[in-house]
Amino acid sequence: MGKNKKLVEAITSMDEDFAKWYTDVVKKAELVDYSSVRGCMVLKPYGYAIWELLQQQLDQRLKATGHQNVYMPMFIPEGLLQKEKDHVEGFAPEVAWVTHGGSEKLTERLCVRPTSETLFCEHYANEIESYRDLPKLYNQWCSVVRWEKTTRPFLRTLEFLWQEGHTAHATAEEAQEETINILNLYAEFCENILAIPMIKGQKTDKEKFAGAERTYTIESLMHDGKALQSGTSHNFGDGFAKAFGIQYTDKDNKLSHVHQTSWGVTTRLIGAIIMVHGDDSGLVLPPAIAPTQLRIIPIAQHKEGVLDKANALKERLSKIARVDIDDSDKSPGWKFSECEMKGIPVRLEIGPKDIEKNQAVLVRRDNREKIFVSLDELETKVAELLDQLQHELLDKARVHRDEHTYMATSMEEFEKTINETPGFIKAMWCGDQACEDMIKEKTGATSRCMPFVQERLSDKCVCCGKEAENMVIWGKAY
Numbered sequence: 265m266g267k268n269k270k271l272v273e274a275i276t277s278m279d280e281d282f283a284k285w286y287t288d289v290v291k292k293a294e295l296v297d298y299s300s301v302r303g304c305m306v307l308k309p310y311g312y313a314i315w316e317l318l319q320q321q322l323d324q325r326l327k328a329t330g331h332q333n334v335y336m337p338m339f340i341p342e343g344l345l346q347k348e349k350d351h352v353e354g355f356a357p358e359v360a361w362v363t364h365g366g367s368e369k370l371t372e373r374l375c376v377r378p379t380s381e382t383l384f385c386e387h388y389a390n391e392i393e394s395y396r397d398l399p400k401l402y403n404q405w406c407s408v409v410r411w412e413k414t415t416r417p418f419l420r421t422l423e424f425l426w427q428e429g430h431t432a433h434a435t436a437e438e439a440q441e442e443t444i445n446i447l448n449l450y451a452e453f454c455e456n457i458l459a460i461p462m463i464k465g466q467k468t469d470k471e472k473f474a475g476a477e478r479t480y481t482i483e484s485l486m487h488d489g490k491a492l493q494s495g496t497s498h499n500f501g502d503g504f505a506k507a508f509g510i511q512y513t514d515k516d517n518k519l520s521h522v523h524q525t526s527w528g529v530t531t532r533l534i535g536a537i538i539m540v541h542g543d544d545s546g547l548v549l550p551p552a553i554a555p556t557q558l559r560i561i562p563i564a565q566h567k568e569g570v571l572d573k574a575n576a577l578k579e580r581l582s583k584i585a586r587v588d589i590d591d592s593d594k595s596p597g598w599k600f601s602e603c604e605m606k607g608i609p610v611r612l613e614i615g616p617k618d619i620e621k622n623q624a625v626l627v628r629r630d631n632r633e634k635i636f637v638s639l640d641e642l643e644t645k646v647a648e649l650l651d652q653l654q655h656e657l658l659d660k661a662r663v664h665r666d667e668h669t670y671m672a673t674s675m676e677e678f679e680k681t682i683n684e685t686p687g688f689i690k691a692m693w694c695g696d697q698a699c700e701d702m703i704k705e706k707t708g709a710t711s712r713c714m715p716f717v718q719e720r721l722s723d724k725c726v727c728c729g730k731e732a733e734n735m736v737i738w739g740k741a742y
Contacts, residue, residue, distance in 0.1 A: 274288065274292055275288045275289060275292060275544060275545070275546060275605075276288050278487065278488070278542075278543070278544055282487070282488040283416075285542075285544070286416075286535075286538060286539060286542075287417070289538055289542055289546050289547060289605075290417045290418070290538065292546065292605055293310065293546050293547045293605050293607065294308050294309075294310050294311070294606075295307075295308060295310055295311030295314070295417070295418075295534070295538075296308055296311050296417045296418070301422070302415070302422070303412060303415035303420075303421050303422035304421060304422050304423050305417050305418075305421055307531075310555060310606065311534065313555035314534055314537070314549070314554075314555060315425060315531060315534065317552075317553045317554075317555065318457070318458070318533060318534070318553050319405065319427070321453065321457050321552070321553070322453055322457075322529070323405070323427075325449055325452075325453060326403050326427075326429070326449075329401075329445070329449065330401050331401040331402065331403045331429060331431075332401060332402055332403070333402075333403055333404060333405065334402045334403070334404050335404050335406065336377075336380045336383040336384065336387070336404055337377075337383060338376060338377050338406070338407075339362065339374040339375065339376065339377070340374065340375040340376075340377055340380075340382055340383060341372050341373075341374060341375075342361075342372055342373045342375060343372060344382045344383070344386060345359075345375050345382055347382060347385075347507050347508060348381070348385075348475050348503070348507045348508075349507075350474050350475045350503075351381060351382070351474045351475035351504075353474065354473070354474020354475065355378045355379070355410075358378055358410040358412065359376075359378055359410075359411065360375070360376040360378075360409045360410075360411050360422075361373045361374070361375060361376070362374040362375075362376060376409040377406075377408050377409065378408055378409060379408060379428060379528075380404065380406075380408075380428055380430065381430065381475065381500075381504060381526055382508075384430035384526075385504050385505075385507070385508035385510060385524075386508060388400060388432050388508070388510045388522070389508050389509050389510045392432060392510055392511075392512050392522060393512060393513065394512055395434055395512055395513065395514050395515055397512060398432060398433060398434045398512060398522065399431060399432060399433045399434070399438060399442075400430075400431060400432040401429075401431050401442075402429065402430050402431065403427055403428070403429040403430075404427065404428055404430075405425075405426075405427045406426070406427075406428070407423050407424060407425050407426070408423070408424065408426060408428075409422055409423045410422065410424075416535075416742075417535070418531050418532055418534045418538070419492075419532050419535040419742050420532075420742070421531075424530050424531050424532070425530065425531045426528050426529060426530035426531065427528055427529060428526065429446065429525070429528065430524070430525070430526050431524065431525045431526075432510065432522040432524050433522060433524070433525070434512070434514070434520070434522065434523070436501065436502075436523050438523065439500070439501070439523035439524060439525050440499055442525045443478070443480060443497045443498065443499040443525045443527070444480065444497070446497045446525070447464055447480045447481075447495075447497040447527075448464070450462075450482050450494075450495040450497070450529060451464050451482050454482060454484070454494060454495070454533070454536075455658060456658075457552045457553060458533060458536065458537055458550060458552075458553060459540075459541065459550040459552075459654060459655075459658040459661060460484050460494070460536055460537070460540050460658070460661055461484065461658065461661055461665055462482040462483065462484055463482070463483045463484075463688075463712070463713060463715050463737055464480070464481075464482055464713075464715065464716050465480065465481060465483070465712075465713030465714050465715035465716055466478060466479070466480050466481075466713060466714045466716075467480065467481055467496075467713060467714075468693075468700060468711045468714065469697065470697050470700055470701075470711070471710070471711055472498070473496065473498045475500065475503060475504060476498040476499060476500055476526075477499050477500060477501040478499045479496055479497070479498045479499075480496065480497045480498075480499075480713075481493055481494075481495070481496050481497075481712070481713050482495045482496075483688075483712045483713055483737065483739075484540065484665075485540075485664070485668060485669075485687060485688055485739070486536070486539040486540060487539055487540060487542070487664070488539070488686065489668055489685070489686025489687040489739075489740075490686065490739065490740050490741055491712050491737075491739035491740065491741040491742070492532070492535070492536050492539070492741065492742050493712070493741065494529065494532070494533060494536055495528070495533075496527060497525065497526075497527035498525060498526045498527060499525055500524040500525060501523055501524075502521040502522065502523050502524075504524050505521035505522045505523070505524060510522045510524075532742075535742070537549065540664075541630075541657055541661065545601070545604040545605065546604055546606065546607060547606055547607025548607045548629055548630055548657070549606075549607035549608070549609060550609075550653075550654050550657050550658075551585075551609045551610075551650040551651075551653055551654045552654055554586070554607065554608060554609050556586055556587070556588045556608050557585040557586045557587065557608070557650055558581060558585050558586070558587045558608070558609070558610045558611070558612055558646060559587070559589070559590055559603050559608045559610075559611045559612070560574050560577055560581075560587065560588070560589040560590070560611075560614065561589075561596060561599050561600070561603065561611055561612065561613050561614075562574040562589070562590075562591060562614055562615070563613055563614065563615030563616075563618075564615050564616055565591060569616070569619060570615060570616060570619070571591060573614055573619050574589055574591065574614055575589065577612065577614065577624070577639070580642065580643065581643065581646060583643075584643055584646065584647050585646060585647070585650060590602075590603070596613075600627075603629075604629060607629060608629060609628070609629050609630075609650060610626055610627065610628060610649055610650065610653070611626070611627045612625070612626055612627075612646075613625040613627065622638060622639050622640070623636050623637060623638055623639060624636075624637055624639060624642060625637075626645065626646070626649060628649065628653060629653075630653060630656065630657060630660075635649070665687075665688070668685070668686070668688065669687055669688040669689075670685060670687055670688070670689050670690070671689070671690045671691070671721055672689050672690070672691045672726055673691070673692070673721060673724075673726060674726065675706070675726060675727060678691055678707060678709075678726055678738075679706060679707055682708070682709050682738075682739075682740065683707075686739075686740065687739065688712070688737050688738070688739050689709065689737070689738045689739060690719065690721060690735055690736075690737060690738075691721065691726035691735070691736060692721050692722055692723075692724060692725055692726055692732035692734065692735055692736070693711070693714075693725055693732055693734050693735075693736045694725035694727070694728055694730045694731065694732045695732070695733070695734060696728065696730075698728075699725055699727035699728050702727050702728075703726075703727055703738065707740075708740050709738045709739055709740050710738065710739070710740075710741055711736045711737075711738055712736075712737045712738060712739050712741065713736070714734050714736050714737075715735065715737055718734070718735050719735050720735070721735055
């Protein structure tokens with residue numbers, strides 16, 4: 265048990281130092297390793313397996329709604345990037361440039377894609393001619409590079425994995441419908457698969473995507489009371505189309521510009537999973553994205569028949585869940601700790617006494633509840649337990665979010681709340697960016713979104729006291 269004790273002690277307590285706890289979990293659960301390039305991470309097999317499951321389930325949803333996967337180059341010529349003024353200004357500080365090919369200096373610098381709007385626009389300008397070519401519903405899975413000053417695994421890295429959708433439509437109404445449909449798809453995916461509740465809303469002009477007419481977001485609350493922007497969906501209107509000459513001939517034989525959207529989620533969702541569900545023993549993974557949903561741990565495995573029974577159970581249960589078996593020579597206590605560290609939703613213990621009684625012990629990762637189950641009923645019980653765990657993790661996260669969502673009607677109240685009880689703050693806003701800037705300067709909180717579900721908390725802006733129409737969700741964010 266000495267090894268077991270050491271494994272658990274290696275994690276800093278969440279309450280002691282949340283940032284250190286997060287780093288400890290990421291490393292000890294073997295999700296990532298650091299590379300020799302600052303701010304770049306090695307996604308280890310376990311971490312990548314979570315991303316693959318996340319990717320597969322989101323990809324299915326996108327394809328079911330008519331989207332097709334494509335792949336664009338990773339390099340963007342400087343001249344192409346310059347075509348949309350607001351866009352290039354928004355990304356200029358984060359761009360990585362290629363200046364040489366081998367030993368020769370390039371005649372034109374190449375940008376390593378921070379996002380691919382300009383590449384899709386160039387492609388659409390060549391591909392779209394008639395209303396019959398619309399809509400274009402494209403998505404790509406790739407990596408992008410943004411030269412961040414401060415980095416943290418999953419949450420903010422120089423290179424990260426994501427999907428970016430880019431669509432072109434005949435009308436403004438179709439583009440707006442697409443933008444909202446994708447936001448709803450993201451929210452459903454995060455709630456039902458990642459068990460993370462989302463607030464849907466529109467970003468303020470200050471916080472919207474560079475070059476977009478409107479940006480919509482899903483926002484989640486982490487265990488420490490900080491917000492995380494978990495996905496965004498942008499309506500570009502026809503701004504990019506005009507800059508890149510993307511036109512089509514309509515049914516009346518008139519030339520019109522297309523209306524475009526763009527949207528994406530990234531590997532930061534894995535960071536959200538860690539920070540919403542994790543505890544002082546490590547990860548807690550929702551079954552839907554757990555690479556191993558159930559781990560079998562044979563007890564006294566040196567005794568006759570134990571390993572045979574464990575392997576037979578693995579074969580049976582693999583038909584209904586992702587199952588593995590730990591038949592290493594480590595102590596049971598060490599195996600239990602490792603199982604908890606990796607966030608495996610359910611573990612199954614089976615030993616000589618259990619075999620005699622025709623039973624197994626199931627242990628839930630989230631609350632460590634032990635359940636004795638007849639081997640004859642194992643498939644039914646495991647399926648029920650995984651489903652129950654998935655739903656209860658979402659319920660728990662929703663309760664946590666709601667209990668850490670506050671209201672403020674004055675700056676004094678706002679500052680006191682953000683300093684003493686971190687979380688989301690609902691407050692009215694007049695719409696003036698000067699007030700938005702002042703709130704950030706005074707409190708460190710930013711506008712997360714103007715939620716679709718509005719509440720009339722008062723008639724006055726929390727900052728300046730002038731008339732206010734919009735309720736905004738504010739918070740300190742990652």
